[in-house]
Structures are given as C-alpha cells and as structure tokens.
Amino acid sequence: MLEQLGKNAVQAQKYLRTASTKEKNEALTEIAKALREHMQEIIAANQTDLENGRKNGMPAAMLDRLKLDAGRIEGMAKGVMDIAALDDPVGKVLKEIKRPNGLTIQKVSTPLGVIAVIFEARPNVTSDAAALCLKSGNTVILRGGKEAIHSNMAVTKIMREAVGRAGMPKDVISLVEDTSRESSMELMTMNDYVDVLIPRGGAGLIQAVVKNATVPVIETGVGNCHIYVDKDADINKAVQIIFNAKTSRPSVCNAAESLLIHEEIAPKALPAIKQKLDEKDVVLVGDEASRKIEQHIGNATEKDWATEYLDYKMSVKIVASVKEALDHIDQYSTGHSECIVTENTKTAEQFMNAVDSAAVYVNASTRFTDGGEFGFGAEIGISTQKLHARGPIGLPELQSFKYKIYGTGQVR
Amino acid sequence: MLEQLGKNAVQAQKYLRTASTKEKNEALTEIAKALREHMQEIIAANQTDLENGRKNGMPAAMLDRLKLDAGRIEGMAKGVMDIAALDDPVGKVLKEIKRPNGLTIQKVSTPLGVIAVIFEARPNVTSDAAALCLKSGNTVILRGGKEAIHSNMAVTKIMREAVGRAGMPKDVISLVEDTSRESSMELMTMNDYVDVLIPRGGAGLIQAVVKNATVPVIETGVGNCHIYVDKDADINKAVQIIFNAKTSRPSVCNAAESLLIHEEIAPKALPAIKQKLDEKDVVLVGDEASRKIEQHIGNATEKDWATEYLDYKMSVKIVASVKEALDHIDQYSTGHSECIVTENTKTAEQFMNAVDSAAVYVNASTRFTDGGEFGFGAEIGISTQKLHARGPIGLPELQSFKYKIYGTGQVR
Numbered sequence: 163m164l165e166q167l168g169k170n171a172v173q174a175q176k177y178l179r180t181a182s183t184k185e186k187n188e189a190l191t192e193i194a195k196a197l198r199e200h201m202q203e204i205i206a207a208n209q210t211d212l213e214n215g216r217k218n219g220m221p222a223a224m225l226d227r228l229k230l231d232a233g234r235i236e237g238m239a240k241g242v243m244d245i246a247a248l249d250d251p252v253g254k255v256l257k258e259i260k261r262p263n264g265l266t267i268q269k270v271s272t273p274l275g276v277i278a279v280i281f282e283a284r285p286n287v288t289s290d291a292a293a294l295c296l297k298s299g300n301t302v303i304l305r306g307g308k309e310a311i312h313s314n315m316a317v318t319k320i321m322r323e324a325v326g327r328a329g330m331p332k333d334v335i336s337l338v339e340d341t342s343r344e345s346s347m348e349l350m351t352m353n354d355y356v357d358v359l360i361p362r363g364g365a366g367l368i369q370a371v372v373k374n375a376t377v378p379v380i381e382t383g384v385g386n387c388h389i390y391v392d393k394d395a396d397i398n399k400a401v402q403i404i405f406n407a408k409t410s411r412p413s414v415c416n417a418a419e420s421l422l423i424h425e426e427i428a429p430k431a432l433p434a435i436k437q438k439l440d441e442k443d444v445v446l447v448g449d450e451a452s453r454k455i456e457q458h459i460g461n462a463t464e465k466d467w468a469t470e471y472l473d474y475k476m477s478v479k480i481v482a483s484v485k486e487a488l489d490h491i492d493q494y495s496t497g498h499s500e501c502i503v504t505e506n507t508k509t510a511e512q513f514m515n516a517v518d519s520a521a522v523y524v525n526a527s528t529r530f531t532d533g534g535e536f537g538f539g540a541e542i543g544i545s546t547q548k549l550h551a552r553g554p555i556g557l558p559e560l561q562s563f564k565y566k567i568y569g570t571g572q573v574r
Numbered sequence: 575m576l577e578q579l580g581k582n583a584v585q586a587q588k589y590l591r592t593a594s595t596k597e598k599n600e601a602l603t604e605i606a607k608a609l610r611e612h613m614q615e616i617i618a619a620n621q622t623d624l625e626n627g628r629k630n631g632m633p634a635a636m637l638d639r640l641k642l643d644a645g646r647i648e649g650m651a652k653g654v655m656d657i658a659a660l661d662d663p664v665g666k667v668l669k670e671i672k673r674p675n676g677l678t679i680q681k682v683s684t685p686l687g688v689i690a691v692i693f694e695a696r697p698n699v700t701s702d703a704a705a706l707c708l709k710s711g712n713t714v715i716l717r718g719g720k721e722a723i724h725s726n727m728a729v730t731k732i733m734r735e736a737v738g739r740a741g742m743p744k745d746v747i748s749l750v751e752d753t754s755r756e757s758s759m760e761l762m763t764m765n766d767y768v769d770v771l772i773p774r775g776g777a778g779l780i781q782a783v784v785k786n787a788t789v790p791v792i793e794t795g796v797g798n799c800h801i802y803v804d805k806d807a808d809i810n811k812a813v814q815i816i817f818n819a820k821t822s823r824p825s826v827c828n829a830a831e832s833l834l835i836h837e838e839i840a841p842k843a844l845p846a847i848k849q850k851l852d853e854k855d856v857v858l859v860g861d862e863a864s865r866k867i868e869q870h871i872g873n874a875t876e877k878d879w880a881t882e883y884l885d886y887k888m889s890v891k892i893v894a895s896v897k898e899a900l901d902h903i904d905q906y907s908t909g910h911s912e913c914i915v916t917e918n919t920k921t922a923e924q925f926m927n928a929v930d931s932a933a934v935y936v937n938a939s940t941r942f943t944d945g946g947e948f949g950f951g952a953e954i955g956i957s958t959q960k961l962h963a964r965g966p967i968g969l970p971e972l973q974s975f976k977y978k979i980y981g982t983g984q985v986r
Contacts, residue, residue: 176904176928179928179930180927180928253927259948259949261947261948261949265938265942267948267949272930272960274960274961275930275960353784357959357960357961358960358961372765372788373788376784376785378790378791378959378960378961379790380961396983399982399983402983402985403983403985405985406985406986407985410985410986492588514978515592515665516588516591516592518591518684518687518976519976520976520977521976521977521979522976522977522978522979523979523981524979524980524981525980525981525982525983525984526677526979526980526981526982526983526984526985527981527984527985527986529985529986530677530979530984530986531977535673535986536671536673536679536977537671537673537679547769547790548684548686548687548769548770548790548974549686549769549770549790549792549961549962549974550961550962552974552975552976552977553976553977562960562961562964563964564930564931564932564933564934564964564965565932565933565934565943565948565964565965566926566934567933567934567935567936567938567942568936568937568938569935569936569937569938569939569942570811570937570938571808571810571811571814571815571937571938572937572938572939572942573814573815573817573818573819573822573938573939573941574818574822574939574941574942574947
C-alpha cells in the first residue's frame with residue numbers, strides 16, 4: 163500500500179516541480195480557506211483522538227499538545243498564508259559560470275523532490291509541513307503518530323481536496339494512515355520514491371530514523387545547549403541571558419541545559435545567576451568547584467553533562483580557561499546552539515570559530531535559534547547534522563540544485 | 575581498532591577545522607614533495623599489489639588501473655599542488671542577516687568534519703581524496719580495496735609523515751588497513767566519529783553503502799545518461815555530440831548510454847548518427863521504430879533502457895514528442911546528466927526545467943559533467959543524490975556551514 167502512495171507522490175512531484183509561484187500560492191490559499199471552513203470537522207476528529215488519549219491515560223501536557231480548537235486551527239490557516247507570502251525558493255540562479263569553451267553553466271535551485279516527514283503528537287505539523295513543502299515545490303508524505311491519527315486524517319483530507327480545487331494533483335500531499343511500526347520502517351527505506359526524510363520529534367524517534375533509514379535523512383532536534391560565562395563577561399548580561407535561555411521555554415531544543423563559568427569570575431557570577439534562576443526554582447547540579455561557591459547545588463554525574471533536561475534543571479561546571487570550556491562542549495554538545503558571554507571580542511571570535519555547532523552566539527540567548535527569529539519566516543525543524551542543512555530549515559534549505567548547461571555543439 | 579582510529583580522526587579534526595590556509599597549503603606542499611621523494615618506495619609497494627593481482631587472475635584493464643609508475647606518481651603530486659593552489663573554501667561569509675532586535679547573524683562555511691571515503695582499485699584516490707579533504711578542513715579516513723592495500727598503505731604513510739613535518743597532527747589523514755567486509759560495515763555505522771561517507775566506485779559498492787550506512791552519505795557515480803534529438807535539432811551537431819558523449823571515454827559515468835530521437839527527424843538523423851558511431855563499432859539496440867529505419871539495430875529489451883553499459887553500446891528509442899522523451903528519462907535516468915539537441919530555445923528550456931538530473935545540457939556533450947570541466951579545479955566524485963551536493967563535488971561542496979550570531983545581551 164505504501165508503495166502505491168510512493169508512486170503517486172513521485173507522479174505528483176513531476177507536476178509540482180515545475181509549478182509556477184502563482185499556482186502554488188493559489189493552492190496554499192485554498193488550503194487556508196478550507197481549514198477555516200472545515201473547522202468543526204477537524205475539531206470533531208480531534209475529539210476522538212483526545213477521548214482515546216484520555217482513555218489510554220495520556221498525560222495532561224501531551225493532551226494539550228494534541229488538542230485542536232478554533233484558535234489553533236485559525237493559527238494553522240494563518241501559518242499557511244504566511245508561507246504563501248514568502249519568496250518562492252525554486253528556480254533561483256545561484257551561480258553562473260562562463261567557460262573558455264563557450265559553455266554557460268547555471269547552478270539553479272530545484273525542489274528536493276518527495277519529502278517524507280515523520281512526526282509525533284502535534285497535529286498542526288500536518289498543515290505546517292505540507293505548506294512548507296508545497297511552497298518549495300516538494301511533494302510531502304506525512305506520517306504522524308497514532309495518537310493524532312483522526313486529526314491528521316481530517317486535516318490531510320481537507321488539504322488534499324483544497325489543492326485539487328486549485329487544479330493540482332491531490333497527491334502532492336499525502337498521509338500514511340497505517341501508524342504501525344512496520345509502515346514507518348517501510349517509509350524509511352523507500353529509496354525509489356523518497357528523496358529526503360525529516361523526522362520531527364524526540365530523541366527516540368530521531369535515533370530510530372538515523373539507525374533504520376536508507377533514504378537520505380535530515381537529522382533534527384536534540385539540543386544540549388551550553389552557555390559559557392567568560393572571565394571577561396558582563397555579569398548582568400550573563401544573568402539575563404542564562405535566565406532567558408533556561409526558563410523562557412524549557413521544553414524546546416534551543417533552551418540552555420549546561421552552564422560553564424570561568425573560575426576567575428565564578429565567585430561573583432554564580433551566586434548572581436543562581437539567585438535569578440531561583441525565581442523559577444531551577445534545580446542546579448554541578449561539579450565540586452561550583453558546590454564550593456554555592457552549597458545548594460546538587461552533585462552532577464557524568465550523565466548530567468550529556469543530558470538535555472527539557473525542564474527547569476541545569477548543570478554547572480567551573481572551568482580554568484576558554485580551552486577547557488571548548489573541550490567540554492566538544493565532548494558533550496549535540497551541535498545545536500552554544501553561547502559565550504564576554505566583553506572580549508578576541509575571546510568571542512576564538513570561541514565562535516572553534517565551536518562546531520549549528521549556531522554559536524556571543525552575548526545573546528540560545529533561544530534565538532529558530533527560523534522565525536532568523537528571519538526565515540518559517541521552518542520545518544532545526545538540523546543538527548552537517549550535511550545539506552544546519553540550523554533552522556527554511557524554504558531555501560528545502561531545495562536541491564541542478565546545473566543547466568548551454569552549449570552550441572561543444573564536445574570534449 | 576576502528577573506534578580508536580575514529581577517535582583520533584575526531585581529535586585531529588579539532589585542529590584542522592581552524593587551521594589557516596597557509597598551514598594547510600604547507601602540509602599539501604610537503605605531501606607533494608614526499609610523494610616525489612618516495613617514488614621508489616611507492617612503486618615497490620605497488621609491485622606487491624600487482625603481483626598479487628596477477629596471481630589472482632586480475633583482468634588486464636584492472637591491473638592497469640592498479641598500476642603506479644613514475645609518471646602516475648608525478649601526476650598524483652601535481653594533483654596535490656593543484657589543490658593547494660585552489661581557493662580555501664573555509665570561513666566564507668555566505669550570508670549576513672541584520673535583525674530588528676540588533677542581532678547580526680552570519681552564515682559562515684565550515685568543514686564537514688570527518689569524511690570517510692570508501693573506494694575501489696585506483697590507489698591514486700588516496701592522495702587525491704586526502705588533498706581535497708585537507709584543503710577543505712576535513713579529516714579523512716580512507717578505506718580502499720584489498721587489491722591496492724600495499725600501495726595505499728605506502729602512500730598514506732608518506733602523506734601522514736609529510737603532514738607531521740608540516741606541524742599538523744598525522745591523524746588528519748588515516749587509512750583503514752583492515753580490508754575485511756566487517757571493517758567496511760563498521761566504518762559505515764560510526765556515527766559518533768564520521769560526519770559524511772563518500773563511496774567512490776561501481777554500482778555494487780554504492781548500493782552496499784546506501785543500504786548499510788547509518789552515517790550521512792553522499793551517493794556518487796552511476797550515470798545512465800540520455801541524449802534527446804529534438805525535431806528541431808541540427809543533425810550535424812547531434813552527430814558530433816552523440817559520437818563524443820558515447821565514444822570519447824565509454825567507461826566513465828558521464829558517457830551517454832541512451833538515445834531518444836523525435837519521430838519527425840529520425841529518418842534523417844538516425845542513419846547519420848549510426849554511420850558516425852560505426853566508426854567506433856558502437857553496438858546499437860533499439861525499439862521497433864528505430865529498427866524500421868536502420869535494420870542493423872538490435873532488439874532493445876526493458877533491461878536495456880535501464881542499463882549503464884560503460885561500453886561501446888547504446889540504446890535507441892524513437893519518441894513522438896518532447897513529453898514522451900521526458901517520461902522515458904523520468905523512468906530510467908539515474909539523475910546524472912541528460913542532453914537535448916535542438917535549435918528551438920523554447921523546447922530547450924522546457925526540457926531543461928523538467929528534467930530532474932544533476933546536469934541538463936542543450937547542444938553539448940554529457941562528458942562535460944566533471945569538476946575540472948565546470949572550473950572547480952578538482953572533484954571527489956559526481957553526486958547523483960539531491961541532498962547537499964549534486965553533480966561534481968568540489969571544495970565548496972565539502973563544506974557545511976554554521977551561524978555566528980553577534981549580540982549585545984539580547985533575550986527572547
């Protein structure tokens with residue numbers, strides 16, 4: 163069954179890859195309109211998922227993530243229109259090379275092709291991912307979690323009918339309705355039909371995909387983000403940045419998880435930081451040196467240095483140098499976002515050049531690693547791999563390219 | 575053992591990723607010098623491989639590919655110096671974004687990290703791949719075939735000592751000396767140490783890598799390249815282009831394998847093309863319509879349309895329209911290089927926009943899909959996937975990027 167779905171997606175892709183900006187925007191407008199018009203239908207389907215969730219003892223936070231109400235559906239529709247308003251990334255001449263033999267070589271952006279998106283509980287990902295893919299000329303195969311299957315089916319059906327009304331093949335958007343582990347495995351290995359697979363979810367999902375996929379993957383998500391307070395830091399800036407990076411939204415991947423402080427500034431900086439974090443009851447665990455400065459810091463184990471808490475908890479380590487901070491980050495970072503707080507521009511450059519992560523900050527919160535905050539308009543996730551896309555994946559990152567070569571009979 | 579090699583490579587990468595252009599060029603110069611100075615040592619090691627090859631009944635063509643003599647080693651040294659002369663791709667500011675909140679975001683090119691290269695019989699790949707990786711700031715783990723192990727060990731030892739003399743950690747270049755299938759499998763799944771894997775070799779190797787690797791892969795190589803002769807083609811150009819694309823070097827991936835001819839021009843074009851190809855005794859197999867025009871064309875089976883012959887053989891099909899040509903290409907192409915021969919610029923654009931391959935030509939031989947011919951200076955292979963790199967993989971394609979974000983205390 164999945165093979166037929168893959169074939170249909172490839173067929174639809176032939177149409178979509180040369181569709182005009184106008185055609186794509188009309189389809190997106192139809193989708194937004196349809197989401198608004200069929201709000202009640204979506205809410206009813208979502209009720210079924212919510213009831214099943216409650217029956218199965220789903221925790222309140224997860225039920226909240228699963229829930230779709232009028233406000234959230236309006237948000238989905240608005241998100242689709244925001245994407246329609248973005249610049250079309252397809253067909254840009256990225257480079258032009260003139261060769262001595264008279265050949266003109268144009269490097270031109272093209273859609274990646276068929277993108278499979280495997281995601282977990284949030285049903286709003288359906289419209290979000292579908293709109294980003296459609297605008298960037300990519301056919302999408304959605305595969306959500308079983309908890310949200312009724313919501314996902316309702317939203318996808320509405321979107322497919324909408325693109326059909328706009329004159330496009332419905333199969334530019336499709337949903338894997340079979341939520342078994344087998345269907346997920348099959349999708350990860352459909353090399354003949356899937357060009358790229360993007361997993362959106364927790365560490366478990368990402369690892370399963372990396373391990374089992376034979377199709378190319380863009381790895382997203384896990385962020386064990388560090389903030390290093392240099393000896394030349396402005397302590398007040400450090401306090402504000404750490405408080406924001408840790409507590410403004412602890413459950414997201416760009417939240418800070420680990421604090422490194424230079425030993426020269428630690429006796430003054432750590433108490434100030436701890437006092438601020440106490441406002442939100444952040445639990446600190448640290449090394450011996452940190453616990454000598456602040457007795458209400460717990461004992462950090464080796465495991466703590468590697469943990470993405472996604473909670474009001476943070477690890478602390480006192481370091482003797484920038485180099486020790488860099489070595490620690492090299493060892494434990496997941497390559498998402500790291501920050502140095504310093505007034506010393508030379509140290510800042512040294513840190514920013516040496517750290518091998520998607521985003522490296524001086525004097526700003528790691529929470530800015532986000533497509534919206536970068537000015538991309540929207541994103542399908544944050545890549546933590548180095549191949550193809552790194553950091554927020556916006557419309558340009560959903561492009562491949564090809565070379566168009568203009569000759570007049572040249573042979574080699 | 576391979577784990578230790580991986581750890582050493584990661585450690586060396588910390589040094590290499592911030593090495594200056596001068597340091598890297600000095601290391602490359604030392605490598606070239608050492609290859610020239612140790613020519614006899616390399617030739618002696620190569621003799622062992624050649625003797626083993628002969629004992630094991632290796633075919634003459636393969637023995638020739640395996641052979642290193644003074645001329646070829648000089649070629650390797652010159653290749654390394656050519657790469658030293660290329661522009662350093664690391665640390666380029668690819669984009670700068672100023673945000674309303676005062677943040678400055680720089681998108682900067684960075685090395686990919688640790689690149690594993692799995693290759694087959696040609697020992698010159700060792701210096702070629704090592705030099706490309708070093709110049710682009712990437713640590714390389716080489717893994718050649720067992721047929722060339724003595725040559726590869728000699729060349730790698732010489733290169734490692736040379737980079738050591740230039741003051742770099744030797745582990746920026748290493749070789750997997752165990753040529754068992756197990757070591758290859760281990761390398762493909764070393765996600766903690768390998769950032770990217772590039773296979774260089776035949777379809778069998780590529781497929782094994784795509785199937786078994788859990789590390790990100792850049793797929794290279796297989797080219798079932800098509801030439802479509804449009805109804806508005808200049809027949810003389812078509813004849814010259816097809817002759818060059820098929821016969822100038824049939825064993826390479828950018829050689830043409832399949833010929834599509836519009837039915838309106840076929841009665842005149844096909845005999846002219848066949849007459850020229852007869853000069854090199856090219857065997858043609860075709861569909862019924864082509865065999866009606868030229869009786870000395872064999873019968874093409876379904877398998878022929880999908881075959882990369884890498885030989886003096888070509889399939890021929892008569893089509894009724896550009897659309898039929900495009901559909902055929904969509905079905906059978908490996909996404910490497912395709913060409914349209916036409917004087918009609920509108921048809922040319924239609925074809926070039928619709929074909930989803932790395933390189934699409936109008937009126938030029940597919941043999942130009944090559945890093946040197948594109949002006950890249952050198953290449954590590956031709957990518958046929960759409961993620962990250964497509965077409966010739968030069969130094970800029972061996973880069974990832976990161977975002978450097980300059981703040982003054984911004985929080986979100």
